[in-house]
Amino acid sequence: MRVAAQRTKVANLTRWPEVPVSHWPRSAWAQEPRHLSGVSAPFVRAAMIGQAGSGRARRCLRCADRFSRKEPDRAPPKVMDCKTMKATPQLSMLWESADPEEALSQRFGFADAVSAVGWMGDALWDTWAITVDDCGRLVISGGNLLAWITADDRCLIAKWSVASKLFQRLADTTTLTMWLHHRGIPVAAPIPAKDGRLRAELDKVSLGVFPVIDGDLLDVRDLAQVTEAGRMLATLHDAMAAYPHHIGGGSPDRHEQLVHNDFRSANLLHNGTSITAVLDFEDVTYRSRVSDLAKATALLGTRFHDWGPTSQFVREAFVRAYCDQAPLTDAEQHQLQRGIEAIMKHFAWA
Numbered sequence: 210m211r212v213a214a215q216r217t218k219v220a221n222l223t224r225w226p227e228v229p230v231s232h233w234p235r236s237a238w239a240q241e242p243r244h245l246s247g248v249s250a251p252f253v254r255a256a257m258i259g260q261a262g263s264g265r266a267r268r269c270l271r272c273a274d275r276f277s278r279k280e281p282d283r284a285p286p287k288v289m290d291c292k293t294m295k296a297t298p299q300l301s302m303l304w305e306s307a308d309p310e311e312a313l314s315q316r317f318g319f320a321d322a323v324s325a326v327g328w329m330g331d332a333l334w335d336t337w338a339i340t341v342d343d344c345g346r347l348v349i350s351g352g353n354l355l356a357w358i359t360a361d362d363r364c365l366i367a368k369w370s371v372a373s374k375l376f377q378r379l380a381d382t383t384t385l386t387m388w389l390h391h392r393g394i395p396v397a398a399p400i401p402a403k404d405g406r407l408r409a410e411l412d413k414v415s416l417g418v419f420p421v422i423d424g425d426l427l428d429v430r431d432l433a434q435v436t437e438a439g440r441m442l443a444t445l446h447d448a449m450a451a452y453p454h455h456i457g458g459g460s461p462d463r464h465e466q467l468v469h470n471d472f473r474s475a476n477l478l479h480n481g482t483s484i485t486a487v488l489d490f491e492d493v494t495y496r497s498r499v500s501d502l503a504k505a506t507a508l509l510g511t512r513f514h515d516w517g518p519t520s521q522f523v524r525e526a527f528v529r530a531y532c533d534q535a536p537l538t539d540a541e542q543h544q545l546q547r548g549i550e551a552i553m554k555h556f557a558w559a
Contacts, residue, residue, distance in 0.1 A: 298322045303350035304513075312349050317371060322347050329356055329367055329416075336402045336409050337418055339365075357421065364421035365400070369414045376415045378457040382490045383407045383417055385452060385467075392448050395486050397422050424478030424485035429510040429523050434479050439530025441484050442472055442505055446498045446535065461495040468501035470494045473508045499541045502531060503548025507558075518558035524549065 300309045300322045310321065319325040326344045333339040343359040352372035358365050370379060383399050387407055390398035397419040399407040408417040427434050450466040461467065469476075469490065476488040506527055510519045519527075528545065537545065553559040 298326055298344045298356070299346045301346070301348055303348050303355075305349075305351075307349075309349055313347075313354075316349070316352060317354055325354065326356060326358075329358075329369070332409075332411050332414075332416055333360070333367060333418065336404075336406075336411065336416070337400065338403050339400075339418065366397075366419050366421055367416065368419065369416040371414055373413065373415075376410060379415050379417070379491065380408050381454070381456045382493055384454065385449075385456065385493065386490050388452060388454075389445075389448060389490075394445060394448055395422075395484055396490075397486050397488060422478050422486040422488075424480040426512055427474040427477035427479050427484070427509075429474060429519060432526055434484075435509070435523055435526045436530040437479075437484055438472075438477060438509065439527040440534045441477075441487065442469075442502065443531045443534035445469060445472070445487060446501070449493075450498075456493055456495075464497050465495045466498060467493055468496055468498060470496070470501060470504070472501065472505040473511050475512045497544075498535075499537065499544045500548055502528070503545050504552060506545075507549050507552040507556075516556065518553060518556070 300313060302309050302312065305312070313319050313322065313325060317325060319328065325347060326341070329344075330341045333341055339360045341358050341360050344356055345359075346357045348355045352375075353368060353370045356367045358367055370376070384407060386396050387399055390396050400418040400420065401407055402409050402418075408415055410416075427438055429435055446466070446468065449468060452467050456467060469487070470492045471489055472487070477484060478486040478488065506524050507519060508516075509523065509527055510517070550559060
């Protein structure tokens, strides 16, 4: 793992209540994105088209005449009273130093943030029957794009990927997340689409929708939180060992099982009373639980940038809590210490 590739999961969100995304025009996304970036942009939404699968068309008043000429067989747009747009979603990179606007254009094909959220608004309505009211932030991470949205008074995160080679793995890990949710593990359970799919592939994009979970990142300065994290990892290992499906075509060797592989503060939410969510199962893999415990022990306190070693006091408390829940043999204890030392050396922390 390279420090330069460390990823953040939580950031301050910027509210954007002025314009319901359901009113944004498809014509503006694809052809005239710049005219949406001004302070005033009245919108209309077309009436539902009768043909199955035709979806929900939207038009901007500035484009209505042109589209009425190009689409003479379609029903005329139904004018709605909409508020004006005064801001665009905040666009940023998760960990890369690339320019976010260039990345949005080159990787995802969108001219700007408004275009991206416009496409997402249509996709969520057509496939999930979710009407997006607000989008505060877009974050790019490699070939993935995350959007913090509100819809029907719910706070959600829409995650989409253009990395086609990962589509099956994304589908597999989303299924795993739902499976864990049904077994009582606190996770951000995916919201099923209208047809029951947990992820949908649309226009060469893999898209999923998840709830925003209340809580702050795990604070390793709080011994109670560290202790609960140790117990949670033991519980998670026990659950994932029983998972009946394979991830990404892989399978465990002897003494191996499915493990989280990124169990640390950046992926753990705590509300002051309990852990509210274990996040990001996209890096799951097959290895021994002791190996996963060693990695989690060394990296438990890491978050976004400027990684540093977890203190010995925290490491001991974390392992002690884990062993209270899932005892280790003497051989496993020795393996654990070697694993922790190897990780510390890898990051030049030893």
